[in-house]
Amino acid sequence: MSGVGSPDVVVVGGGVIGCAVARCAARAGLSVVVLERGVPGAEASRAAAGMLSPLAEAKEPGAFLDLLIAARALYPAFAAAIGEETGIDVGYGDAGTLFLSLREEDDAELAHRFAWQTAAGLCVERLTAGETRDVEPAVSPAVRFALRFPGDHQVDNRALAAALPLAAGRAGAEVRSGVEAVAVLREGGRVAGVELADGGRIHAGAVVVAGGSWAGRLRGLPRPLPVEPVHGQLVAMESTPPLFRHVVDSPRCYLVPRACGRVIAGATVERVGFSKSVTPWGVRRLLEGAVEIAPALDHAPLVETWSGLRPGTPDGLPILGRDPGVPNLLYATGHFRNGILLAPLTGEAIAALLLGEAPAWALEPYGVERFGPGTVLETSADG
Ligand SMILES: Cc1cc2nc3c(=O)[nH]c(=O)nc-3n(C[C@H](O)[C@H](O)[C@H](O)COP(=O)(O)OP(=O)(O)OC[C@H]3O[C@@H](n4cnc5c(N)ncnc54)[C@H](O)[C@@H]3O)c2cc1C
Numbered sequence: 001m002s003g004v005g006s007p008d009v010v011v012v013g014g015g016v017i018g019c020a021v022a023r024c025a026a027r028a029g030l031s032v033v034v035l036e037r038g039v040p041g042a043e044a045s046r047a048a049a050g051m052l053s054p055l056a057e058a059k060e061p062g063a064f065l066d067l068l069i070a071a072r073a074l075y076p077a078f079a080a081a082i083g084e085e086t087g088i089d090v091g092y093g094d095a096g097t098l099f100l101s102l103r104e105e106d107d108a109e110l111a112h113r114f115a116w117q118t119a120a121g122l123c124v125e126r127l128t129a130g131e132t133r134d135v136e137p138a139v140s141p142a143v144r145f146a147l148r149f150p151g152d153h154q155v156d157n158r159a160l161a162a163a164l165p166l167a168a169g170r171a172g173a174e175v176r177s178g179v180e181a182v183a184v185l186r187e188g189g190r191v192a193g194v195e196l197a198d199g200g201r202i203h204a205g206a207v208v209v210a211g212g213s214w215a216g217r218l219r220g221l222p223r224p225l226p227v228e229p230v231h232g233q234l235v236a237m238e239s240t241p242p243l244f245r246h247v248v249d250s251p252r253c254y255l256v257p258r259a260c261g262r263v264i265a266g267a268t269v270e271r272v273g274f275s276k277s278v279t280p281w282g283v284r285r286l287l288e289g290a291v292e293i294a295p296a297l298d299h300a301p302l303v304e305t306w307s308g309l310r311p312g313t314p315d316g317l318p319i320l321g322r323d324p325g326v327p328n329l330l331y332a333t334g335h336f337r338n339g340i341l342l343a344p345l346t347g348e349a350i351a352a353l354l355l356g357e358a359p360a361w362a363l364e365p366y367g368v369e370r371f372g373p374g375t376v377l378e379t380s381a382d383g
Contacts, residue, residue, distance in 0.1 A: 005202075005203075006193075006202070006203045006204065007030075007031040007032055007033045007174075007202070007204050007205070008025075008030040008031045008032065008204065008205045008206065008354075009022075009025055009030050009031070009032045009033070009204060009205060009206045009207075009208060009354055010032075010033050010034075010035060010181070010193060010194050010202055010204040010206075010207050010208070011025075011032060011033070011034045011035070011173075011207075011208040011210050012035050012181045012194060012207065012208065012209055012210060012211050012215075012218060013034075013035070013036065013209070013210035013211035013212055013214075013215065013333070014034050014035070014036025014039075014040035014041065014165055014175055014177070015040070015041060015043055015044060015045040015161070015210065015212050015339070016041065016045040016157070016160060016161055016164050016339060016340060016343040017045075017210045017212070017332050017333065017335060017339055017342075017343055017346055017347075018034055018036070018208070018210035018211075018332070019034060019040060019041065019164035019165050019167070019168045019173075019175070020164060020168075020343040020344060020346055020347030021208055021210060021332055021346065021347050021350045021351060022034045022168040022171070022173040022175070023164065023167050023168040023171045023173065023347060024171075024347040024348050024350070024351035025173070025350075025351040025354050025355075026168060026171035026172040026173040027171045027172075027351075028351055028354075028355055030351075030354060030355070031172070032168070032172070032173040032174070033173070033174045033176060033202060033204070034165070034168060034173055034174070034175040034176065035176055035179045035180070035181050035194070035196075035202075036165075036175065036176065036177050036178070036179065037178065037179060037180035037181075037197070038177070038178065039177055040161075040164075040165035040175055040177060041160075041161030041162060041164060041165055042161070043212055043213070043308060043309065044212050044213065044308045044309055044310055044311065044339060045157060045160070045161040045164075045212075045339065045340070046157065046158050046161040046308070047232070047234070047306060047307060047308020047309075048157045048308065048339070048340050049154075049157070049234065049254065049256045049264050049266045049267060050091075050154050050155045050156055050157035050158075050160070050256060050340055051097070051152070051154050051247055051254065051256060051340075051341075052071075052072050052075055052152060052153045052154055052155060052340070052341045053097050053149065053152035053153075053154075053247065053249075053341075054068035054069050054071075054072055054152065054338075054341065055069075055097075055117060055122055055123070055124060055149040055151070055152050056097045056099050056147075056149050056152050056247070056249050057337065057338070058113075058117070060116070061116060061117075061120045063362070063365055064317060064365070067342075067345070067361060068338060068341060068342070070345060070361060071338075071341050071342045071344065071345040072151065072152070072153070072341060074344040074345055074348075075092060075153065075155065075341075075344065076092065076094075078343075078344040079092035079155060079160075080092075081167075082160065082163050082164065082167050083163075085163075085166075085167045085170050085171070086163045086166040086167050086170065088159055088162060088163035088166070089156075089159065090155050090156055090159045090160045090163055091154075091155055091156025091159050091258065091259060092153065092154075092155050093153060093154045093155070093259070094153045095153075095245040095246050095247075096148060096149055096150040096151070096152060096153070096246050096247075097148070097149045097152035097153075097154075097246055097247040097248075097249060098127075098132065098135070098136060098139075098146045098147070098148055098149075098246045098247070098248045098249065099113070099146060099147040099148075099149070099249045099250070100132065100139065100143050100144075100146045100248065100249065100250045100293060101143070101144040101145050101146065101250075102140060102142050102143055102144065102250055102292055102293070103142075103144075104144070106144070106250070106251050107144060107145075109251060110145070110146075110147055113147060114126050114147055123149065123150055123151050124147055124148070124149055125147070125148040125150070126145060126146075126147060126148075127145060127146045127147070127148055128145055129143045129144055129145055129146075131146075132145065132146040135148070135245075135246070136244050136245065136246055136248060138243045138244060138294045138296055139248065139293065139294060140292065140293060140294065140295055142292075148246075152247070154247050154256055155340060156258060156259075157340045160340065160343075164343070179196060179197075180196065180197040181194040181195065181196055181197075181218060182194075182195055182196065182197050182218070182219060183195040183218060183219035183220040184207055184218060184219070184220040184221060184329065185201060185203070185220070186220055189325070189326065190326060190327070190328050190329075191206070191207045191220075191326060191328055191329045192204075193207065194207060194218075195220075205328060206328040206329070206330060206354055207328065207329050207330070208330045208331075208332055208350060208354070209221070209225070209329070209330070209331050209332065209333055210332045210333055211333060212227075212309070212311040212333060212335075212339075213227060213228070213229035213230075213274070213309040213310070213311045213312075214227075215227045215311065215319075215331075215333040215334070221323075221329075222323055222325055222326050222329070223323070223368065223371070223372070223373070224371075225319065225331070225333070225334075225368070226313055226314050226371050227311050227312065227313060227319070227333055227334050228271065228311075228312045228313070228314075229271075229273065229274050229309035229310070229311070229312070230269060230270070230271060230309065230310040230311075230312040230336065231268065231269075231270040231271070231272050231275060231276065231307060231308075231309055231310075232266060232267035232268055232269060232270070232307060232308055232309075232310055233266075233267060233268040233270075233278050233279070233282035233283065233286065233305065233306075233307040234264055234265065234266040234267050234286065234305070234306055234307065234308075235264075235265050235266075235283055235286045235287065235290070235302060235304070235305045236262045236263065236264050236265070236302075236303050236304040236305075237262070237263050237265070237290070237297055237300035237301060237302055237303060238261055238262060238263075238300055238301045238303050239257075239261055239262075239263050239296075239297070239300050240261035241261065242257050242258075242259070242261050242263075243255075243257060243263055243294055243296065243297070243300075244257040244263070244294070245257065248293055248294070250289065250292065250293050252285075252288075252289040252292065253265055253266070253285075253286060253288075253289025253290055253292070253293060254266055254267070255290055255293055255294065255297075262303065263290070263294075263297065263300070265286045265287070265289065265290040265297075266286065267286075268282045268285060268286070268307075270282075271312075274309065276307045276308065276309065277307070278305045278306065278307050282307070283305055287302075310335075310336050310337055310339075311333055311334050311335055311336060311339070312334070312336045313334040313336065314371070315370070316336055316337075317334070317336075317365065317366055318332075318333065318334045318335045318336070318338070318339075318342065318346070318366050319331045319332075319333050319334040319366060319367075319368050320332060320346065320349060320350070320363045320366040320367075321350075321353065321363045321364075321366060321367050321368070322353060323368060324367065324368070324369050330350055330353060330354065331368050332346050332350045345361065348360065349361055349363060
């Protein structure tokens with residue numbers, strides 16, 4: 001095995017979260033090894049739609065919305081830095097997001113959002129049907145009104161998922177593809193590293209669990225990690241010139257325009273275990289939602305279907321921070337619908353903890369202990 005034999009940190013999982021943590025930790029001078037059992041970035045991180053849209057997604061004010069807004073504020077500099085470090089343009093787009101009312105039954109939800117978001121001082125505008133079609137002429141004439149979130153942006157998450165492992169590597173981390181960790185090694189109430197599927201071991205000063213939907217499968221953790229896969233299907237159509245500038249959302253479907261002329265329609269939300277099947281039900285539902293937003297899409301070439309597994313938790317919040325009983329075991333998982341948005345913030349926050357510093361954001365609401373007590377780790381040679 002080449003590279004660092006006994007690093008400061010082993011990160012289990014090479015999605016955007018694991019790689020963002022590795023990049024920040026390595027830039028701060030720690031030796032870091034990322035273990036990815038498949039191809040780095042190829043799971044949820046590649047499958048996502050890339051919306052950076054705390055306000056369009058928000059159902060209520062609170063600490064988590066504040067965290068998402070803080071993450072959004074990091075994005076312009078983060079996207080520029082990743083571009084400089086890797087030469088990959090991650091397609092950061094700042095045209096904003098529209099949320100449409102297309103049916104009478106949609107009106108109340110949008111009116112409620114507008115009311116609490118304006119009361120909270122958030123940046124949201126209400127557009128008439130005419131104003132909506134002035135800014136996005138491809139929107140259906142059935143539109144009743146829309147909310148516009150000028151600060152909700154997007155990134156090309158496929159580009160990001162490809163760039164972040166490179167950026168972690170350029171920062172000095174070693175990203176190992178095709179290497180699966182099966183257990184954490186335990187030693188006197190601490191973790192000592194990880195055991196690999198081939199029987200090998202990597203000893204490390206700290207372990208970061210960043211395995212997305214699979215995080216809870218790691219053996220030897222001091223507590224069950226309640227991360228559950230939440231399946232999402234997507235379809236892409238082609239539209240040149242691009243149909244929209246904004247991300248365009250409705251209560252049934254969202255459309256994300258890519259610079260290359262693709263329009264991504266997403267996404268289903270299905271609790272079906274680890275299945276990643278694309279189904280007629282899912283595709284039909286997405287196409288109906290897409291055409292309801294933009295009737296012209298009825299004749300657009302359908303170019304791709306795919307799906308991915310969002311790492312969900314019982315309360316929909318991520319799991320971030322140290323294990324309270326095992327100080328050198330850290331969690332960075334359960335990012336559900338917001339992992340692309342939260343990647344730069346998670347990277348910085350977890351790296352701060354690894355360095356023994358206080359993160360710039362309050363992570364207490366996201367502690368693993370909210371799911372109940374764990375067990376004390378005993379000295380063990382077998383993980
Ligand atoms: C359909 C869909 C749409 C989405 N849209 C958005 C969006 O618009 N905006 C947004 O912010 N977020 C969105 N998300 C959510 C976002 O994609 C995820 O929250 C984010 O990608 C999670 O990143 P991750 O690195 O934790 O997980 P993943 O990308 O799944 O990476 C985890 C990695 O860990 C590896 N791994 C697991 N266990 C082990 C092990 N034991 N050893 C080695 N490797 C291991 C896996 O192989 C995997 O590559 C969407 C997700 C989906 C599915």
